Amino acid sequence: MDLSTAIWRKSSHSGGSGGQCxxxxxxxxxxxxxxxxxxxxxxxxxxxxxxxxRFLAVLRNL
Structure with a gap:
């Protein structure tokens, strides 16, 4: 799939320290x-x- 038009948004839970983003x-x-x-x-x-x-719902219930 061509993702060249994707508008990427970083998770608000990603830290600014270069860790898991x-x-x-x-x-x-x-x-x-x-x-x-x-x-x-x-x-x-x-x-x-x-x-x-569905994935987000499962994460919220962990």
Whole structure:
């Protein structure tokens, strides 16, 4: 999938110390993309919006 038009947003839980940082792109039709902000040229994980909402719901219940 072409992610060149993705608008990436860093997680508010990512620290400024260069540690574990996650970015999410929600502007792509029918897909949510997630990547490591330290490796922006690397792979991204893709999910449907439904899968993404389910993933977040599970995290909130941990």
């Amino acid at each position: 996650v970015e999410v792109a929600l502007n792509l039709p029918g897909v949510v993309a997630v990547r490591d902000s330290k490796g922006v040229g690397g792979p991204a994980v893709l999910a449907t919006p439904h899968e993404w909402r």
